[in-house]
Amino acid sequence: MSSDVPDVDPSDVRAAQVTNARIEDEMEQSYIDYAMSVIAGRALPDVRDGLKPVHRRILYAMHEAGVTSNSAHRKSSSIVGETMGDYHPHGDSAIYDTLARMAQDFSMRYPLVDGQGNFGSVDGDPPAAMRYTEARMAPIAEELLADIERDTVDFTANYDDRLEEPEVLPSAVPHLLVNGSSGIAVGMSTNVPPHNLGEVIDATVELIEDPDATVEDLMEHVKGPDFPTGANIVGRNAVHKAYKTGRGRIRVRAEFEVDEEEGRIVISELPFQQNKSRLVERIAEDVNEGAIEGIRDLRDESDRDGIRVVVELKRDAMAEVVKNQLLESHLERTFGVINLALVDGSPQVLDLKETLEHYVEHRREVVRRRSEHELDEREDRAHILEGRLKALENVDSVVETIQDSEDRDAARAALEGEYDFSEAQAEHIVRMQLGSLTSMETQEIESEYEDVTARIERLETILADPDELDSVIIEELEEMKAEYDDERRTSFIEDTGSVTHEDLIPEEECIVVMSEDDYIKRMPLETFRAQNRGGKGIIGADLKEGDRVSSVFAANSHDYLLVFTNHGQIYRLKTYEIPEMSRTARGKSAVNLLDLDDGEEIEAVVNTDDLDDDEFLTMVTRDGYIKRTAVDEFGNIRSTGIRAIRLEDGDELVDVEVTDGGTDIVIGSRDGMAIRFDEGDVRPMGRTARGVIGIDLREGDRVAGVAAVDAARHDWVLTVTENGYGKRSDLSEYRPQSRNGMGLVDIKTGDRNGSVVAIEAVTYGDHLIAMSADGQIMRTRVEEISTVSRNTMGVIVMDLEPDDEVASVDIVPETAYAAGGESEATDVESADVESADVESADVEAPDIGREDGE
Template identity: 85%
Template sequence: MSSETPTPDDVRAAQIETARIEDEMEQSYIDYAMSVIAGRALPDVRDGLKPVHRRILYAMSEAGVTSNSSHRKSSSIVGDTMGDYHPHGDSAIYDTLARMAQDFSMRYPLVDGQGNFGSVDGDPPAAMRYTEARMSPIAEELLADIERDTVDFQSNYDDRLEEPEVLPAAFPNLLVNGSSGIAVGMSTNVPPHNLGEVIDATIELIENPEATVEDLMEHVEGPDFPTGANIVGRNAVHEAYKTGRGRIRVRAEFEVDEEDGRIVITELPFQQNKARMVERIAEDVNEGAIEGIRDLRDESDRDGIRVVVELKRDAMAEVVKNQLLESHLERTFGVINLALVDGQPQVLSLKETLEHYIEHRREVVRRRSEHELAERKDRAHILEGRLRALEHVDDVVETIRESEDRDAARAQLESVFDFSEEQAAHIVRMQLGSLTSMETEEIETEYEDVKARIERLEEILASQSELDSVIESELSAIKDEYDDERRTSFIEDSGTVTHEDLIPEEECVVVMSEDDYIKRMPLSTFRAQNRGGKGIIGTDLKEDDRVASVFLANSHDYLLAITNRGQIYQLKTYEIPEMSRTARGKSAINLLNLDDGEEIQAVVDCDRVGEDVDEERYLTMVTREGYIKRTAVEAFENIRSTGIRALRLEDGDELVDVEETNGETDLVIGTADGMAIRFDEDEVRPMGRSARGVRGIDLRSGDRVAGLAAVDPDRHNWVLTVTENGYGKRSDVGDYRVQSRNGKGLIDIKTGTRNGSVVAIEAVTHGDHLIAMSGEGQIVRTRVEDVSTVGRNTMGVIVMDLDPDDEVACLDIVPAAIAESEDAPESEAVDVDAE
């Protein structure tokens, strides 16, 4: 052997590289971390799935275990997934499959399970040999069109098969079902959301790419957990949507029944173990950490959760409730909206998450359209050949018959008739039965359809707006198919023991003056008396101030205050200070963030109508100059401390009255000169917050709108009109015929010197009470049925006896249900004789 020939030891030595051990450790750890991050623990922002979820669904699709098939043993699905795509152990795959079937873990389960798949008590699923599963219908939407070259594929772990890198995902699954996982050095925790809300936000962002996170949050209220419960406050939700991180407090749904001495828990925070919660409550009771509980029962069944906490006879329910809240009935959900974007982990805002999803769908629809276009063009090419062959059918048949074999026939057709290779091959394979006239007509019809589809596909591919319209229509179709009601509600964030908890629920009379002094008094302060009385002192006014409005509200109701500048503010009734009849009240500027020169024009109680949660609710507003507009109550759900726009007012115009309506009422506008017009609510289409509205009534010269009444003919019997000089009347609802809006209306009441101008108009029924207040602060409560029923165009009767130079300023109606149930204590109620 030559001395220059390298020995085996020399070869091995040349292959050794010198490296610092800390550098090698660092690089190896980074490689491991990225493998866990990208290949196991974090979801892809496009389809919201981790690899194991994606592989299970794809394996089920390939095996035909769809929503239309019969259920298949979970062990078979796990085996297919592990053998073909995910060689990481059957237990990890089955745990993932089981979670996708749990309706308490997934907002919209992706697997339809049959058998025991676990429970909210922490019970594990039955062994995979006992359970069966198939894809749920909504899971198929994630895989829709995967066979049409919509996504890229990669080789599986042993290069035998191919698997998708991502699913087409026809809806934003990352936000809809959420995700959680712990990687190396990072973790993700995306809460689930309501499908309809997320789709609405996605469409909004497609139509308005400049939309802000605040704009999108007008559609996405917040997380919507499968177990329901309540999110405490909205600030943390806003922070999470803006930054991708936040801590959301979730509180159980429960009812305190003081009469029976029990607290009943019906909904739990997301991912809370019910059995463990009951055990810990029992431990705290035994250890004396919680006092006042004598029994604890779990009465839950398949219909829902029901945990009953029985209280001792002398226990204070509020104290026990707050102890439970502090330790057991409230949890924090830490939002970390972390997902893979182009293979890299990123913390995303709500807008960024939807932007990445929209780009993914654009790519999917573009590739699908290109794939279909190629197929359609190939088909059109074949159909063109068939049609030309049918035009020369005798010559084509003769040519084929004279040829030695198929190849020769195909060559002859190409040379003689100028057919392409594909057309000639298809014609040679044609059967004689396809030469009938009916077959010819079918081919011509198919050819026209294919040409029309080609034109549409080319239009989609040539225009971004057309492509986006396809995405929007597909999203809307999924929303129509799978959308449901929110399960998670919002409650006020006031700490564990809220001020509201300590305020008794009672009916209140709220009085506000022209200088925006405001106060509340219990309704029981005022007894009903016969009409025509002077009433009693309702408020003490400062010099040159007068009463502006009086209205009834529950102490826990939300009030919406609309100002002369069209801004709307929100406050709770109990936030208005409770004062005596002779007190002046508190300046509203201390309660609401009003600007200089801004005055409250109208207040509406947002909790007075809409007892049915499915009922449509609108704020219907009328201005002095006769404009009327209707806006959905949902538009006023997120009111900032500085207020939001309620309506646009023209110079010199001002808001007069606001009513809550349900989309099925009639509206009656009354004017100061005694005119009234009645028209269907549908005459006023719903509008946005910044709209001015449409003409409701054509006012006579010098006239102005005095009020608005929302009339439900099935509930209201009369229309009540009251004038400034204290006169009023009831007229049957039927006396006001329905017209089109923007008419001059009919004569409602005679005004003139005796009556004065109309102050208000209301819809009333049997048992209602009327509360009227004068500008000088006198207040009277009387039964509506004490006011005579007369026709329109009459003078009316005395309702309130006024002092000289005083006049009726405003009125409100006490509904019959409240008037009948309210029983004023003798020590508090005051009638006219007492003064």
């Protein structure tokens, strides 16, 4: 049998069902759908209850299962199973990790789960398996679910449409701020810090009472984050920024105590989310690698009562430096605030006021819906009570009517028709028991009816008057505060700035050495013990062939130095910027520190820590010129240096001293001449001035150095020659003259002594640091050098090798080494007879001012 219907090609049918689409558009839309699913369904909290879906589902599952704070603990595996089976179709490990975190008092400011068993630790230990631990809701978690059965929030179908789950919890507390939240979505993340419940509630009440309150007004209540692990927030500016913009970076510092007497640092609180065990390991690693010095032992003495990590210091360690080293790398962390939450399903970054405004609107909606729900219940109950009261008024006839009826339906119909009862009232009356007709029952019904009608009036007032509704919210918030408020755990400390590199450098006296080939280094002063005069010293630099020492000077590692070169340039340098190296090291190239030209060498160094604005920098040149310039002229020194003095062709800057306007100047020449004159003879000049003639040099002579002498502070003038000889002479030996004179003979030069290298003003306790061109350094007390008259040969100060010579000297004041408790002992013996080195009849008797035993 043939058919009139044409045959249809199956491939044509399938082709008609295919829709062409651009793959770029399909991928874009699919990715957007995925991203929004992650954002709204997993990673970001809702601004209203501060919960992500997994937290909300766990709590609701516990609520439905009756695992409340008053029930017995339930196996965590049971809670996880019910949550996964009914509401959250994801892996059980993700659900259990969330449940465990809600039970950790070091993760949640107010834990939502009361856990029993091992739920992990601040050391990063994982929770025990879910089959071993038990849990139930914490009391504050029940406040998030309070009134959920009273139509306060919307419900939606669960993943398989069997059940319904809440879209949001009623949340009687501003939970987003109270417990905070963190999460990473697609292209965005949130990191809301926890806060003190009492402070947040006070701010919420303030906002309800004054909707025009600013963020600053609310911050009068919310001082800042309050982390469960305590610690300290450094400064308040970052907190203010975070509250005003929704973003900020807050520095959180551990709580610790530096006990210098016991030589230890005790850590008692850690920044939020810092792993204590890993912290101890990292500190130990840095100690072993030499990144942190001064620690001899590290112990974790923490127990159930709290954290206690003890850092034992070495005997000679500087506690402040060790503390700063720990702060830089271990004891301070940054908490990046990103106040991102879902508002009507869309992610928004919110400031403090906006966050609380959304919560207040949520609570208004909850209280309104709850009041409407209760009003409906109360009105229904009042209607029933009205029927009962009416029946009691006509009890005999009502009973008779019921008795005369064939069945309940007939009795109900008779009551509705004869007494005008509603269907609900008639149904209730026919089901009443005879015992409810007693006079006692009548009084109870009347009393209940009065209560119900009063409650109805109250609910109607709440729903009709927004101020009354707000008063209910405020009252309930105050109840939450009274129940759950506690003291702040996180404190505020003053922001003194971040730990700088300088804070990590021990403050110590140093010797700085520079060579003619521009190699520079620093070494601790204590490396060179004081010797008797005439010693050889010890090696201070291993110079490369052909290189020679050009200068040596002493400074504190934290000093700012003004560095003067022979070309008249001045540079500013921090001592610790000079690399610290061993005695036998060559040093590092100075071009990394100072922008020196070819042939430019350091001639003088001035410590800026000793400078006052009313003082002067007094400079002398090789050709005898002198200039005084006020200190404030050198306020801004570029990294490339600035001009300190104008030099004529062939002239060079030789030495610089700090003067106060009331000192005398002593200029010493290479040929052993010296002139002393009043500082006032040289008027102050600008930086670009050349200066005036200070000493009239003989032909071929040149200036060796300058000393600023003050009779109140100095006792002698010390002169050192290139062949290692020197002497002390009383200040009185140098009578004042006018500048631009030839001066007097200071010391005899010649083949034995060689030319003068330096002239210094010294006093009791000063130490002389002398360095030879070949790298030997010798340190001796100035009292070791004989006191003789002018125009003498002096005594041997430093025993030099053949072809070696003294290249540079510096004076270290007594306070520089006495403060460090350095021993005055000497370790090199010298010749007993000093007179053999002295060729003058003016040799004085031994100093009576020398200390006992010298």
